[in-house]
Amino acid sequence: MAPEAPRTYPEPDPDAVLDLAGVTVTRSGNDLLDEISWKVAPEDRWVVLGPNGAGKTTLLSVAAARLHPTRGRVAILGEQLGKVDVFELRPRIGLSSASLAERIPSDETVADVVVTAAYAVVGRFNEQYDGLDATRGRGLLAQFGVEHLADRLYGTLSEGERKRVQIARALMTDPEVLMLDEPAAGLDLGGREDLVRRLSTLARDPYSPALILVTHHVEEIPPGITHALLLRKGAVVAAGPVESALTAETLSSTFGLPLRLDQRDGRYSARAL
Numbered sequence: 001m002a003p004e005a006p007r008t009y010p011e012p013d014p015d016a017v018l019d020l021a022g023v024t025v026t027r028s029g030n031d032l033l034d035e036i037s038w039k040v041a042p043e044d045r046w047v048v049l050g051p052n053g054a055g056k057t058t059l060l061s062v063a064a065a066r067l068h069p070t071r072g073r074v075a076i077l078g079e080q081l082g083k084v085d086v087f088e089l090r091p092r093i094g095l096s097s098a099s100l101a102e103r104i105p106s107d108e109t110v111a112d113v114v115v116t117a118a119y120a121v122v123g124r125f126n127e128q129y130d131g132l133d134a135t136r137g138r139g140l141l142a143q144f145g146v147e148h149l150a151d152r153l154y155g156t157l158s159e160g161e162r163k164r165v166q167i168a169r170a171l172m173t174d175p176e177v178l179m180l181d182e183p184a185a186g187l188d189l190g191g192r193e194d195l196v197r198r199l200s201t202l203a204r205d206p207y208s209p210a211l212i213l214v215t216h217h218v219e220e221i222p223p224g225i226t227h228a229l230l231l232r233k234g235a236v237v238a239a240g241p242v243e244s245a246l247t248a249e250t251l252s253s254t255f256g257l258p259l260r261l262d263q264r265d266g267r268y269s270a271r272a273l
């Protein structure tokens with residue numbers, strides 16, 4: 001059999017925060033992502049929705065320069081994966097995910113957890129931090145309502161408190177794009193509502209970085225989200241402006257059951273029909 005001709009992809013958009021073309025990730029013969037093409041502009045605020053195992057975390061890992069695709073072209077902040085030093089690229093991307101959170105030492109103070117992000121390390125080691133970093137770190141903790149916890153050890157925080165600290169940490173490097181993988185997972189109702197409100201403020205701020213938020217639940221979509229990408233079995237069901245991409249029909253196809261979708265005051269809710 002003749003070898004497959006190498007695929008060619010259109011030149012990436014230099015102004016896009018993310019520009020993915022034909023991205024496929026294959027593991028053990030299965031396509032975890034199947035030919036994903038996706039473009040994110042600096043002013044966009046995206047939600048990525050899909051059931052367990054749809055490939056959301058895999059997609060975010062590629063978008064955050066943590067994982068190379070098996071096939072396809074990935075451009076992040078104008079730089080093409082494979083042609084750029086990812087260690088220079090990663091500080092420009094704010095990422096909060098369960099796998100990163102697991103690596104945060106429990107005996108580190110909350111203030112240090114946030115400030116160490118500026119050095120793209122987990123754990124404080126021996127770096128010298130200047131006063132400006134410390135001030136910025138405190139400001140971010142205040143933005144997420146956890147400044148009073150700055151001197152506590154990270155391991156002593158509740159899940160909700162940890163989630164807010166992780167987001168403050170992701171913002172520490174003043175990233176050009178913020179990626180949050182299930183930021184409300186494990187939060188109680190009050191914690192979720194508080195977080196959704198804070199994320200809504202962030203999403204609506206024109207000076208905020210581009211936002212990509214991964215979730216299973218439409219109830220967690222903060223008002224201010226502009227775009228939605230719906231993923232099922234590694235493939236895109238719908239993607240585009242949230243009003244057209246997120247409908248009862250696309251949501252039902254994504255989750256594989258008939259759903260009713262309601263929207264009120266910028267918040268969504270869904271239930272089975």
Ligand SMILES: Nc1ncnc2c1ncn2[C@@H]1O[C@H](COP(=O)(O)OP(=O)(O)OP(=O)(O)O)[C@@H](O)[C@H]1O
Pocket residue numbers: 027028032050051052053054055056057058059216
């Ligand atoms: N290294 C691997 N080898 C084989 N399969 C894998 C590997 N990594 C992930 N998978 C599978 O790929 C699929 C997509 O995983 P992923 O974590 O991206 O989904 P997800 O949409 O984030 O799911 P969840 O909502 O449950 O977190 C899952 O079925 C998972 O079991």
